[in-house]
Amino acid sequence: MLGIFGAPHKPPLHMPELPEVEVTRRGLEPQLAGQVILGVAVREPRLRWPVPKDVHQLAGRTVKSVRRRGKYLLVDCGAGHLILHLGMSGSLRVLPAGTPAQKHDHFDLLLADRILRLRDPRRFGAVLWTTAAIDTHPLLAHLGIEPLSAALHGARLHQLTRPHRTAIKSFLMDGRRIVGVGNIYANESLFRAGINPRTPARKLSLERCDRLVGEIKATLRAAIRAGGSSLRDFVGSDGSAGYFQQRYWVYDRAGQPCRRCGGLIRRIQQGQRSTFYCPTCQR
Numbered sequence: 001m002l003g004i005f006g007a008p009h010k011p012p013l014h015m016p017e018l019p020e021v022e023v024t025r026r027g028l029e030p031q032l033a034g035q036v037i038l039g040v041a042v043r044e045p046r047l048r049w050p051v052p053k054d055v056h057q058l059a060g061r062t063v064k065s066v067r068r069r070g071k072y073l074l075v076d077c078g079a080g081h082l083i084l085h086l087g088m089s090g091s092l093r094v095l096p097a098g099t100p101a102q103k104h105d106h107f108d109l110l111l112a113d114r115i116l117r118l119r120d121p122r123r124f125g126a127v128l129w130t131t132a133a134i135d136t137h138p139l140l141a142h143l144g145i146e147p148l149s150a151a152l153h154g155a156r157l158h159q160l161t162r163p164h165r166t167a168i169k170s171f172l173m174d175g176r177r178i179v180g181v182g183n184i185y186a187n188e189s190l191f192r193a194g195i196n197p198r199t200p201a202r203k204l205s206l207e208r209c210d211r212l213v214g215e216i217k218a219t220l221r222a223a224i225r226a227g228g229s230s231l232r233d234f235v236g237s238d239g240s241a242g243y244f245q246q247r248y249w250v251y252d253r254a255g256q257p258c259r260r261c262g263g264l265i266r267r268i269q270q271g272q273r274s275t276f277y278c279p280t281c282q283r
C-alpha cells in the first residue's frame with residue numbers, strides 16, 4: 001500500500017515544523033529510495049521561488065535516499081539533489097501512477113509505479129534542483145546546528161550563547177544558531193527545563209544548558225513519535241489515521257492552571273511570537 005503524507009484535505013493548524021518534516025521524511029524514504037525517476041510534472045511553477053526549468057534534469061536519475069536539513073527535504077540523486085520545502089501549507093503524498101491531479105497539486109515526481117505529489121494551497125513551499133555540493137546551497141549554508149544531532153550538547157549551547165544578551169526563547173528560535181526549534185518546541189522545552197524564557201541567553205549556566213538541550217531533544221522526539229503535532233489529520237505510512245494532538249505543558253495555555261504547580265500560565269510577546277510560561281516553575 002502506498003503511503004499518504006501530510007494533510008491533503010484541510011490546511012494544518014500551524015505550518016509544518018521540524019517533527020512533521022522528519023515524520024514525512026521517514027514515510028517517504030522507503031517509498032522513494034532505489035526508485036528510478038521517469039520525469040517531473042510542473043503544473044504551477046510559481047511557488048515561493050519559481051520552480052527552475054532544470055528540474056527536468058531529474059529524469060533518468062535514481063533516488064539514493066531522502067534526507068532532511070532543518071525543514072528542507074533533500075531527495076539525494078547522487079550527482080544532484082531535489083530540494084523540497086513544505087512552506088505554510090504543503091503536503092507530500094505518494095500515490096499510484098496515473099492518479100489525476102487535483103486543485104493545488106503543483107508538482108509531481110514521476111516514478112515507475114508511483115508519484116510523489118506536492119499539494120500546496122498557499123504556494124509558500126519550494127521545489128528546487130541543485131548539482132552543487134548540498135551544504136553550500138544558499139538556502140542551507142547558513143542553517144544552524146541540527147538539534148537532534150550529537151553536535152548539539154550542553155557545552156555547545158553554553159558556548160553558542162556566551163555572546164548573546166537576547167532572551168533564551170528568541171535565541172532558540174533563531175535558525176542561524178540551532179535550526180528547526182519552532183515556537184511550540186521552544187516554549188515546551190523551556191518549561192521542561194524550568195527556565196524562564198526571558199532569561200538572557202548568556203546568563204545560562206552550563207548545567208542549565210545541559211538540561212535545556214536534553215529537553216529540546218526529548219520534546220522534538222516526542223513530537224516525531226506522535227506523528228507531528230501540527231497535522232491533526234495526518235495519515236501515516238500504513239494508511240492509518242489517528243495520531244493524537246500532543247498535550248502541551250504551556251503552549252497555547254494562557255490563563256489555565258500549570259500542570260505541575262497549579263499556578264496560572266502566562267502569555268507574553270517575544271519578538272513577533274507568543275511565549276507561554278509558568279512564572280513559578282520557570283526561573
Ligand SMILES: [Zn+2]
Nearest residue numbers: 258261278281
Ligand atoms: Zn508551574
